[in-house]
Amino acid sequence: MANIADIQNEFIREEIEEFIERPEEIERTVGVFAKARPAMQDIAAALIEGENDTVDRLTAAALEDGIEALEIMDDGLIAGMGVVGIKFRENFIFVPEVLACARAMKAGMVHIEPILSASGVEPLGRVIMGTVKGDLHDIGKNLCIMMLRGAGFVVIDLGVDTSADEFIDAIEEHEATLMGMSALLTTTMPNMGKTIEAFIDADLRDDVKIMVGGAPVTQEFADDMGADGYGKDALACVELAKNLLSAEVEA
């Protein structure tokens, strides 16, 4: 089993000790960073601090040194965002800090994405994401999209104010089997249920797993509407997407 002393970057060690409390998450995070080379730990540390210029520079330098794009994404950027997600979930940091980390992740992904696209790496899955009809809020959705892409999904972002027909068209056009709907307003939450009904009416409900989320949305509400899953935050969204995908494969 990996030991925290195996992690060379002092900042990462301190972050784990100060902010991660669940034993299984400590074990997993220590494991990830202990096997990561120091340059990847530095990228993760800069990302956790929201330093986009540093992430940009270190990512470019790592690629120049011949490190694989996939390794930089997994051991640097995604590993860093894992810590950010836990700190956000536990209220150690809030949305402005997460946005700064997301900005840093984007600065790294600018270098990584073209390489991964060109290499033909198979995505984990294809996800359609959108904020429901009548709702123009998208911070939470955008964070989910960033984390999903970081985790290896291809995400088609339909933006805000998305009608049921637009979700259906996108599912058919992109042959996606996963979909996520977001809502911030209590007035627009019912549009999640209406969209699900539209999938039933179109005889497509069995072809797609539907995730929902947003500040006023709860597990109970998701269940009542007939969604396949509810994600409280961006980390949970990624876990949910992976679980729904593996359930689909097993089925």
Next chain:
Amino acid sequence: MDSGSQSVPSMNGRERVMAALRREPVDRTPVCNPTSVATVELMDLVDAPFPEANQQAELMARLAATGYTELGFDCIMPVFTIIQDSSALGCKIQWEQKDNWPTVKMREPIWETPDDIRIPPDFLTHRDTHCVLEAIRILKKEYGNEVAIIGKTMGPWSLGYHCMGVEPFLLMSLDDPGKTKLCLDRMKEATIQFGIAQVEAGADAITLPDHATGDLVSGEYYRRYLRELHIEFAEKIKIPIILHICGKTMDRMEYIAQTGMAAFHYDSKNEPRESVDIMQNRISLVGNINNPETLFAKGPEEVRQEVVKNLDAGVHMVGPECAIPLQTSIENLKEIPLAVRDWTREQAAGN
């Protein structure tokens, strides 16, 4: 808090709300929603649908009055949305239909830097602010002696989301606190101007939504950016102010209690008893019946349970936690004042 003393003479709605805002004895706890009670059912009942009821004073007043005439609340709140001021500042609005609230198109911000911030000369004569002022005048004339007429002016933090975009504004707050404070300082003029204009139009109290919610920013953010501004609003807008912040706010209630505002309209994500304990009667609490799960999706019995939970905790005014979903049933809303009256009678019998 005296939530229904037999020694207090019978009050009308206005007297009840104003006393509760001063944390003085009341004959029973007032029922109040300082954000919005507009629903599709009520729109149909008085033929005052959205979006027109947000643009035309007579329709706005007619729909707002149903909070008193149909639901039996102790106040009337004509400003159903949070977009009237932003529209007058120049933001683009998606007006929507009867069954959805209008929203600011925050992806199309109108300001980027402090130097961009200008309060337009027609800010108070713009259709969407003027309509609010006229609606308050109509309601004051018609119902002003019976119930409290409550206005609404948006705080600078919320205006920042609307006018500068949520993501850019929040990132600026992290990257450049000095610039952020300058922006807030300039935007506060809109808050004060619109607030004072509503006082002059006859409002008895003003709701001031300023969405520095725990779902987005820390309690420390509230202390750093907003506490002093909110103290200033309480000094300059010379009627009771009801601060409204959605979501989790427990970690900033101590700072909110220091502002001198009359009341805090709080969300169901905060426990009533714990909130009352933090506030220590330094500020009235209004709330906090859950909207999406209870008022919208459940029945009168569940509504009643939440009313009683608030009354038992000693909140000063009971009502929905925020602007209610437009599809909420009238039956559920009517249950709030019924439950308050029953609880008051039971308490009196117990005495």
